[in-house]
Amino acid sequence: MTPADDVLARVHREEHSRLLATLVRRFGDLDLAEDAAQEAMESALATWPRDGVPRQPLAWLITAARRKALDRVRRDSVLAQRLAALHVEEDRRPQPSPDAIVDGDSLPDERLAMLMGCCHPAIAPRDRVALMLRFVGGLSTGEVAQALLVPVPTLQARITRAKKRIATNRIPLTVPDDPDERARRLPLVLAAISLIFTEGYDASSGDHPQRAELTAEAIRLARITAALVPHHAEPTGLLALLLLTDARAAARVDTDGVPVPLEDQDRARWDRERLVEGVRLAERAATMPHASRFAIQAAIAAVHAEAPAFAETDWAQIVALYDLLLREGDDPVVRLNRAIAVGRRDSPDEGLALLRALADEPELVNHHPYHVALALFLDEVGEHDEATRAWQHALTLADNGGMRRFIERKLA
Amino acid sequence: MKYVLLLMGNVDGPRCGEDDVPGMEEYIAFQRELQEAGVFADGFELADPQETTTVMRPSRTAEPVVTAGPYAESREFVGGTFILDVENLDEALRWAAKCPGAIDGRVEVRPMVGA
Numbered sequence: 001m002t003p004a005d006d007v008l009a010r011v012h013r014e015e016h017s018r019l020l021a022t023l024v025r026r027f028g029d030l031d032l033a034e035d036a037a038q039e040a041m042e043s044a045l046a047t048w049p050r051d052g053v054p055r056q057p058l059a060w061l062i063t064a065a066r067r068k069a070l071d072r073v074r075r076d077s078v079l080a081q082r083l084a085a086l087h088v089e090e091d092r093r094p095q096p097s098p099d100a101i102v103d104g105d106s107l108p109d110e111r112l113a114m115l116m117g118c119c120h121p122a123i124a125p126r127d128r129v130a131l132m133l134r135f136v137g138g139l140s141t142g143e144v145a146q147a148l149l150v151p152v153p154t155l156q157a158r159i160t161r162a163k164k165r166i167a168t169n170r171i172p173l174t175v176p177d178d179p180d181e182r183a184r185r186l187p188l189v190l191a192a193i194s195l196i197f198t199e200g201y202d203a204s205s206g207d208h209p210q211r212a213e214l215t216a217e218a219i220r221l222a223r224i225t226a227a228l229v230p231h232h233a234e235p236t237g238l239l240a241l242l243l244l245t246d247a248r249a250a251a252r253v254d255t256d257g258v259p260v261p262l263e264d265q266d267r268a269r270w271d272r273e274r275l276v277e278g279v280r281l282a283e284r285a286a287t288m289p290h291a292s293r294f295a296i297q298a299a300i301a302a303v304h305a306e307a308p309a310f311a312e313t314d315w316a317q318i319v320a321l322y323d324l325l326l327r328e329g330d331d332p333v334v335r336l337n338r339a340i341a342v343g344r345r346d347s348p349d350e351g352l353a354l355l356r357a358l359a360d361e362p363e364l365v366n367h368h369p370y371h372v373a374l375a376l377f378l379d380e381v382g383e384h385d386e387a388t389r390a391w392q393h394a395l396t397l398a399d400n401g402g403m404r405r406f407i408e409r410k411l412a
Numbered sequence: 413m414k415y416v417l418l419l420m421g422n423v424d425g426p427r428c429g430e431d432d433v434p435g436m437e438e439y440i441a442f443q444r445e446l447q448e449a450g451v452f453a454d455g456f457e458l459a460d461p462q463e464t465t466t467v468m469r470p471s472r473t474a475e476p477v478v479t480a481g482p483y484a485e486s487r488e489f490v491g492g493t494f495i496l497d498v499e500n501l502d503e504a505l506r507w508a509a510k511c512p513g514a515i516d517g518r519v520e521v522r523p524m525v526g527a
Contacts, residue, residue, distance in 0.1 A: 172502050
């Protein structure tokens with residue numbers, strides 16, 4: 001690989017989303033920005049190996065893309081009518097020339113606008129994830145389709161529909177000016193990133209327990225968000241939570257792809273580097289303003305990470321954190337986890353009593369982890385017949401091959 | 413860009429001014445606010461849904477069938493509209509959130525084509 005190819009490959013992965021975000025910001029038109037970014041990448045591919053890599057690749061690409069966009073607008077009469085609105089012509093404000101910029105970081109990072117734009121409440125949650133992977137993650141349509149386990153035409157249709165919606169409704173791909181709206185938007189961004197991670201981590205519809213490309217992408221997006229929103233606990237909390245969860249990836253399934261419960265996991269196989277970074281970020285998030293769901297969940301994951309063994313887990317601390325989490329809003333799944341933690345802190349009987357009290361929760365009736373937890377505690381207190389029925393019921397609900405095999409082993 | 417706020421009502425719901433549902437004076441105040449902000453393009457209030465007359469022609473050649481009342485199965489109706497001329501959807505949504513019709517009801521925001 002020549003140095004130019006190497007830089008291009010790196011630019012493509014790391015800077016393409018910044019290039020696109022900058023162009024969207026300037027043109028206010030996603031299609032035009034996408035085409036111009038694509039053409040700029042192509043001319044880089046043609047000239048860099050010959051002329052060498054410019055000192056500021058991103059600035060070079062932005063200049064090239066703006067020129068491409070202007071060409072395109074001149075050729076296209078529909079776009080030409082909107083020329084004034086598209087801001088493709090040279091800015092009247094003095095611009096630093098690309099060569100004058102020595103530090104790449106001195107270019108504003110416009111990706112927060114893209115993250116917030118892609119998560120506009122007027123876009124369906126499923127489409128937000130696809131747009132984010134495509135336009136901030138910089139994945140190709142094919143890669144997004146593969147990552148989300150949907151056929152390419154389905155994904156293409158989803159992105160086309162979302163883009164049409166953005167254009168028809170004139171949905172601004174910007175950071176909202178209104179502070180209240182900004183505060184409402186951030187949780188949607190974090191929820192979409194969390195969904196991308198869960199999609200990769202659980203892969204509940206497939207037999208592959210984890211799809212690392214998705215979890216890695218979610219962590220990358222969380223890093224970007226935490227860096228762009230540094231004075232808010234939640235982005236840092238989310239990043240910490242994802243790192244701490246991902247750190248356990250190697251230990252959470254055995255060689256047959258069967259899940260290994262936390263108590264049986266070989267903690268030596270947890271990823272030390274991720275744990276250390278995750279704990280550090282979770283601690284930082286706990287001291288930052290606006291700590292909410294993600295910062296609290298990161299704190300819970302950090303308590304687990306710091307326990308040398310399952311038996312040495314600080315369950316009192318974990319129960320207290322679940323109580324804190326419930327104050328952010330009632331959630332039956334959180335109450336399920338709290339019941340399990342109480343069962344560990346006090347006794348399996350106490351945990352079982354709390355689990356039984358949740359039996360009629362509509363959200364838990366068909367939630368297999370509830371029935372697995374119930375079965376585990378029933379076994380522990382010696383109620384084996386009832387436990388068998390709970391395992392059997394859990395088996396009818398589990399849609400992941402690994403989890404099914406885990407339950408079948410318990411029933412065997 | 414023009415957006416239409418469709419003020420949706422339900423035939424089973426309380427009427428304008430009943431049960432703490434915003435009354436006419438709130439709509440008048442809202443319209444004044446839109447006008448003062450320079451974003452009011454148009455708007456109208458519709459008569460009660462039971463005042464509807466429905467006309468249907470099952471095919472191009474069929475005689476029109478006129479019936480009293482709205483389509484029998486529809487429980488929802490458009491009570492009125494505001495047409496806004498604003499920069500983007502966020503501005504339209506901000507106004508929609510302030511619209512009295514959103515309180516204990518629903519406001520649907522839709523862009524006008526080519527406007």
